[in-house]
Amino acid sequence: MERRKPGKAAKPTIADVAALAGVSVSAVSKVVNDRGGISAPTRKRVLDAAAKLRWSPSATAVALRGARTRAIGMVAGRSTDVLATDPHFTLLISGIERELAPADFGLLLHIVGEEPGAEERAYRRLAEERRVDGVILTESRIGDPRFELLRQLRLPAVLVGEPWREDPVASVGAEDQEAGLRDAVRHLLEWGHRRIAYVSGPEDRVHTVYRRRVFRSALAERGLRPWRVLVSDFSAQDAVAATRELLAADAAERPTAILFANDTMAVAGMNAARRLGFDVPGELSVLGHDDLPLGELVFPQLTTVAQDVEALGRAAAVEMFRLLDLPHSPPPAIRPPTLIPRESTGPVADGS
Amino acid sequence: MERRKPGKAAKPTIADVAALAGVSVSAVSKVVNDRGGISAPTRKRVLDAAAKLRWSPSATAVALRGARTRAIGMVAGRSTDVLATDPHFTLLISGIERELAPADFGLLLHIVGEEPGAEERAYRRLAEERRVDGVILTESRIGDPRFELLRQLRLPAVLVGEPWREDPVASVGAEDQEAGLRDAVRHLLEWGHRRIAYVSGPEDRVHTVYRRRVFRSALAERGLRPWRVLVSDFSAQDAVAATRELLAADAAERPTAILFANDTMAVAGMNAARRLGFDVPGELSVLGHDDLPLGELVFPQLTTVAQDVEALGRAAAVEMFRLLDLPHSPPPAIRPPTLIPRESTGPVADGS
């Protein structure tokens, strides 16, 4: 019965199962794939044999057979540093996995540096070697070359977040992606702030541009304009520099509140301000974006805008299944970004 | 020449390349795999054809053929929460990828919850479906069942960090894993601290036990004993609770310094202390572990022990290649854990 040398119990194959169950391989195949045409007793014998042998179909063979690889790819083109400070990526992955795992899909991850071309090479390899059925992307950029590349490679793609205008790509995002930032601006206005500065992300990011627009329009509703807008690269150092620059002005010219593009920057900026002797929120209100756990740990706790990142991940996976014509769960509801008022924002000081 | 319907340029196969080059498929195979027996001109024509068709061997077919899947698996059995606060995992992955990518290996990631059995199921699937050539593990536990499971599954495994006594598993770690913590204790002693408390990680973690031992022995060198040792679950809430408990005592009974098992806990504990009205480091010194970027962002900046996590990841990947009998780079040097003195520790207060 054992075709293998004893002591060298190699991986069982469908043929071993068929032999043990006393049926043909196709019978086994039909059973595991729930094609009809199998009698109940046969079915049971096959299932028993498979269980006893601890066999499940080889993903490789199934993939080769022409079906799917049952793996989704993801490429992170970021420096380790940013990756380490910002759990955005981890949360996203965690959400994606939540959907992939039950469907027995894997997530193939590539973390490449920021060297030019590294990301493109990673996608090419994924496609040419046919390792994945599709890829999930984040952080769309203006004039993002990845969509065209993936179209050429015929790799199904889903973008998390907003595409640039008419970028031809499937994407997932909250219904009202702008809600949180708009609320944040109103929150500051209600507290009497009129000189509000914004430290935005890199210019080439789509969401940078979109958010800046929201910032302006939320202020415009009250007839105001951004006090100052600085562009940063998301790093803590940049946030510190920006904060110093903003606070270097005379009292009458200083912003009374600063909005940062993300929580890491907000925390860095907040501490820079405090080292400069400014009380937060007494003399300066600080607002972040993303609601990292970090925000609750610092003192004062950070007022921020929460994003439902995990739901975004799940939605992306569901959308991918839809693209691949696979059965999938209903798309999850994605909470719109929401203001989380905490301690780093407060009423504008008397003198200001 | 084109076997495909026009406009439907399906993925090229080795046969397409062979046809275009006017040679047999086996010739193409020999060229791409650098087996000998191919004349220079033939070789060139094959390479040209492959380039023109943008062909590379299908990973699936190669894997099926019996070679390797060229993928390494990793299973994270943690709640999303912890994953989001602690970039340890991300850094590790980033290090692993640095080695895998050049070798054209992929990293197949599974994030499973903490439900019992979820992790085991993930490993089983990885093995039974033959999706990966091996797996990399972290966070070894006392009596860790994973090693036996993986042995049964015949899945090569590499552990990052210290195995429990004679756990039969390949592992990578710094030469002197205890250096940092020992230095940290000395650092506190030099500043006059005598009542030093330790808030450790979960009891079932191997490193918890090892570190506690180091803590005790470093104190014993000076004839001292731990003031108090509390066990936590790594969460920020637990750190807050532990800190409150430690500070609730009378002045004479209160620790003058607290060591936390990781930075997240240290930051949470530090802020809990400050909310209680204690000055850090004036009245209480706080020490973390891991050197998360977070530590530099908070105020006061956190004194901590830095681990070379990325090097650990690279070392794990290299060790995996060694296990698989594959060519590999020399194992990277792993910096031993190092004390990073910053602002959260200082001399013990006069009154104490």
Added chain:
DNA sequence: ATGAAAGCGCTAACAA
């Protein structure tokens, strides 16, 4: 130096 052909483990069309 080159090529023909046998599988790797599986699915699906076709026969029985």
Added chain:
DNA sequence: TTGTTAGCGCTTTCAT
């Protein structure tokens, strides 16, 4: 209801 068989794209003897 069940079994036989031809590939999926590739590597590898074994001829030539």
